[in-house]
Amino acid sequence: MLKAASPLIWAPLMLPTSRNEESLNQELAVWPARLTPEPTWADGAHAALLGRSTPSRGYDQADVYGSSSGASTEADVKFLHEIRDPVYGFVTVNSHERRVVDSAPVQRLRHVSQLAMSSLVYPGVTHKRFEHSLGVMHLAGEAFDVLTRQENVSDAVRDVVPELNEPDNLPYWKSVIRMAALCHDLGHLPFSHAAEQILPPGVTHETLSEELILSPDMEEIFASMIPPLTPKVVAKLAVGPSKSRENFGVWEAILTEIVTGDAFGVDRMDYLLRDSLHAGVAYGRFDYLRILQTLRLLQMSALENDEASLAPSVGVQQGGLNAAEALLLARYFMFSQVYFHPVRIIYDIHLADFLKLWLPGEKFSGKLEDHLRINDNDIWVAIRDTAHDVSHPAHNPAQRIYERKHFKLLYSRRPSDVELFHKPGHAIASWAKEEYGSDAVRYRASEKSGGALDFLVQEPLGTIASSTTVSDTLRNLPPNTADLVFIRPDLLESASLAIKKEDFVRDLLAQAAEEEARVEDDEAAAEPAIRATNEEDE
Numbered sequence: 001m002l003k004a005a006s007p008l009i010w011a012p013l014m015l016p017t018s019r020n021e022e023s024l025n026q027e028l029a030v031w032p033a034r035l036t037p038e039p040t041w042a043d044g045a046h047a048a049l050l051g052r053s054t055p056s057r058g059y060d061q062a063d064v065y066g067s068s069s070g071a072s073t074e075a076d077v078k079f080l081h082e083i084r085d086p087v088y089g090f091v092t093v094n095s096h097e098r099r100v101v102d103s104a105p106v107q108r109l110r111h112v113s114q115l116a117m118s119s120l121v122y123p124g125v126t127h128k129r130f131e132h133s134l135g136v137m138h139l140a141g142e143a144f145d146v147l148t149r150q151e152n153v154s155d156a157v158r159d160v161v162p163e164l165n166e167p168d169n170l171p172y173w174k175s176v177i178r179m180a181a182l183c184h185d186l187g188h189l190p191f192s193h194a195a196e197q198i199l200p201p202g203v204t205h206e207t208l209s210e211e212l213i214l215s216p217d218m219e220e221i222f223a224s225m226i227p228p229l230t231p232k233v234v235a236k237l238a239v240g241p242s243k244s245r246e247n248f249g250v251w252e253a254i255l256t257e258i259v260t261g262d263a264f265g266v267d268r269m270d271y272l273l274r275d276s277l278h279a280g281v282a283y284g285r286f287d288y289l290r291i292l293q294t295l296r297l298l299q300m301s302a303l304e305n306d307e308a309s310l311a312p313s314v315g316v317q318q319g320g321l322n323a324a325e326a327l328l329l330a331r332y333f334m335f336s337q338v339y340f341h342p343v344r345i346i347y348d349i350h351l352a353d354f355l356k357l358w359l360p361g362e363k364f365s366g367k368l369e370d371h372l373r374i375n376d377n378d379i380w381v382a383i384r385d386t387a388h389d390v391s392h393p394a395h396n397p398a399q400r401i402y403e404r405k406h407f408k409l410l411y412s413r414r415p416s417d418v419e420l421f422h423k424p425g426h427a428i429a430s431w432a433k434e435e436y437g438s439d440a441v442r443y444r445a446s447e448k449s450g451g452a453l454d455f456l457v458q459e460p461l462g463t464i465a466s467s468t469t470v471s472d473t474l475r476n477l478p479p480n481t482a483d484l485v486f487i488r489p490d491l492l493e494s495a496s497l498a499i500k501k502e503d504f505v506r507d508l509l510a511q512a513a514e515e516e517a518r519v520e521d522d523e524a525a526a527e528p529a530i531r532a533t534n535e536e537d538e
Contacts, residue, residue: 078095079094079095080092080093080094080095081093081094081095081098083134085131085134085135085138086274086277087135087270087273087274087277088135088138091134091135091137091138092138093137096175096224096225096226097175097178097179097182097225099221099224099225100179100182100183100218100221100222100225101134101182103217103218103221104217104372105183105186105212105215105218105372106130106133106182106183106186107130108186108372108375109128109129109130109133109185109186109188110128110130111128111375111376111377112128112129112130112188112189112190112191112192112375112376113126113127113128113129113190113191113192113376114127114128114129114131114132114192114271114274114275114278115127115192115275115279115338115339115344116191116192116193116194116195116344116347116348116351117191117194117344117347117348117351117401118279118338118341118344120343120344120347120404121341121343121344121347122278122279122280122281122338124278124279124280125275125278125279126278127274127275127278129185129188129192131274132185132270132271132274133181133182133183133184133185134182135270135273135274136181136182136184136259136266136267136270137178137179137181137182139181139266139269139270139288139292140177140178140180140181140258140259140266141174141177141178141181142292143258143264143266143292143295143314144170144173144174144177144178144255144258145174146292146293146295147254147258147295147296147297147314148164148167148170148173148174150167152296152297153297154297156299157297157298157299157312160250160299160310160311160312161250161251161254161297161312163251171227172227173255175225175227175229176229176230176233176234176237176255177237177255177258177259179222179229179234180234180235180237180238180255180256180259181238181258181259181266181267183209183212183213183218183234183235183238184209184238184239184259184260184267185205185209186208186209186212186213187204187205187206187207187208187209187210187211187212187371188205188208188209189205189364189371189374190374190375190376190378190379191351191376191379193205194347194348194351194352195351195352195355195364197352198352198355198356198359198362198363198364199363199364199366200363200364200365200366203366204243206239206243206244207243208366208368208371209235209238209239210235210236210238210239210244211368212368212371213231213234213235213238214231214232214235215368218231219231222234232246233252236248236252236256237252237255237256237259238256238259239260240256240259240260241253241256242260250311250312253311253313254297254312254313254314257313257314258314261314262453263314263315263324263328263453263455263467264291264295264314264316264324264327264455268327268331269288269291269327272284272286272327272330272331272334273285273286273288275334275338276330276334276338279338281334281337281338283330283333283334283337283338284330284331284333284334284338285330286323286326286327286329286330287323287326288323288327290319290320290323291316291320291323291324291327293320294316294317294319294320294323295314295315295316295320296314296315296316296317296458297312297313297314297315298312298313298314298315298456298457298458298464299311299312299313299456299464300456300464313455313456314455315455315456315457315458315464316455316456316457316458317457317458318457318458318459318460318470321457321467321470321471324455324467324474325471325473325474328453328474328477329473329477331480332477332478332480335480335482336480339480340446340480340481340482340484342409342412342484342486343406343409345444345446345482345484346406346407346409346442346444346484346486347401347406348444349407349442349444349486350397350400350401350406350407351379351397351401353394353396353397354383354386354394354397354398354401355379357392357393357394357397358382358386358392358393358394358398382398383398383401383402384398384402386398387399387401387402387403405489406486406489407442407486407487407488407489408486408487408488408489408492409484409485409486410428410432410441410485410486410487410492410495410496410499411424411425411428411429411484411485411499412425412482412483412484412485413425413481413482413483413484417505417509420506420509420510420513421509421510421512421513421516423445423483423512424483424505424509424512425443425445425483425484425485426443426445426483426512427508427509427511427512428485428499428505428508429441429443429485430512431508432485432487432495435495435498436487436488436491436495440487440488440491441485441486441487441488442485442486442487443484443485443486444482444484444486445482445483445484446481446482446483446484451477451478451479452468452474452475452476452477453467453468453474453477454466454467454468455467457470457471
């Protein structure tokens with residue numbers, strides 16, 4: 001069973017807001033008699049909320065929010081709770097959402113670093129997935145409010161998205177998307193992405209997040225909320241259509257885009273703002289408030305009545321285009337200066353080397369109970385102990401991390417090198433491994449989605465255009481890449497002298513290009529014979 005963490009941990013963080021019975025009744029009045037989709041009424045509290053007959057369990061509104069006849073008075077009823085946040089000032093949760101925040105899977109994120117071992121490069125980067133998840137939840141609610149505000153929705157969009165014509169249901173959906181945002185990172189391993197390659201086949205942090213959201217303990221919490229939430233819907237919106245096995249309707253595709261979208265996903269907005277703040281760099285800053293206020297549900301005109309083009313997506317008004325450009329430029333520079341920093345990358349590599357030698361079977365367990373029991377603290381203790389145990393197979397990478405004896409950067413890709421060979425780092429790494437041995441060399445080629453990003457922009461006269469047609473900045477934005485070769489510190493001087501020789505790198509890359517072309521020619525020549533053999537076998 002997943003036991004909820006003690007609420008005492010919240011005492012220094014929460015600033016409760018009192019509500020009287022009249023204000024609570026006003027809030028209750030906005031909920032409809034029927035919600036879409038129809039939730040499961042888990043107990044009498046839900047029935048009482050929606051004006052239905054109360055089951056034998058006998059809960060009523062006073063039981064949910066506090067009874068004036070008990071120890072607490074009406075003035076002491078606490079429903080809203082404010083959490084101090086360094087990015088937004090305050091993040092607010094209600095008492096039902098707080099149960100999710102206090103759950104074991106969410107509280108575990110207090111002990112999972114947002115940026116792995118980046119604090120070894122940027123000492124201030126000690127923030128955790130927990131506060132990031134709270135921030136994403138906050139922004140998701142803000143974006144939802146703007147996108148669904150009645151005056152912001154066109155009649156054409158209403159025709160395609162009938163859920164927007166039912167404003168009484170929108171508070172339910174806002175609760176769903178806030179909880180999906182809060183839970184979107186539950187499946188992260190210790191040190192987040194740095195350790196994800198060490199999972200069993202078919203298991204990712206997204207699949208673990210889905211399983212945790214659908215677990216019995218979390219299901220009980222979602223069912224007890226007012227209104228009750230369906231865990232399956234929360235799970236699919238949390239991970240998005242590219243990772244979920246579920247089908248998405250038009251409305252659900254819009255909701256998940258708020259969290260996971262490539263252009264304006266609030267997951268991205270929060271990590272850029274939060275990571276740049278803690279790293280002490282200015283690259284990740286942008287006017288997120290301007291973006292939020294200019295978000296709109298937009299659709300291209302369907303000249304051929306194409307159903308796909310009628311489906312709205314999250315876009316921005318022309319007035320928010322410069323802020324959107326700043327967001328994507330912030331991402332580009334954060335990757336080049338922080339996320340792809342060579343020292344940060346080599347510690348990710350040393351961490352992976354350590355975990356493969358330290359974990360049973362060289363993999364993390366894919367079981368939820370094991371996942372919930374391990375976090376950064378366990379790995380740091382193991383690194384410390386193993387660094388002092390020369391007999392342990394993982395001693396070497398542990399010592400490199402613990403005593404900061406990391407491999408040194410030998411080569412970083414230059415644009416001119418790519419013109420000679422499309423994988424210059426691979427060619428340099430292959431040479432270095434032949435020269436100094438595989439154990440002395442590490443190579444990392446990282447490429448994240450980036451470059452030109454297409455989203456819809458509403459121009460001043462109401463026309464809808466592609467972002468790449470109205471913004472030279474977005475059309476010419478390069479992709480985020482890193483092509484890095486590292487070598488053992490004692491070999492750096494020798495290897496550096498070799499690759500600094502005149503024309504050494506150019507000749508090496510030219511040879512690699514010729515070899516690749518020869519292999520491709522051989523494969524093309526052999527293809528007819530292979531095809532003929534296959535036809536004979538058939």
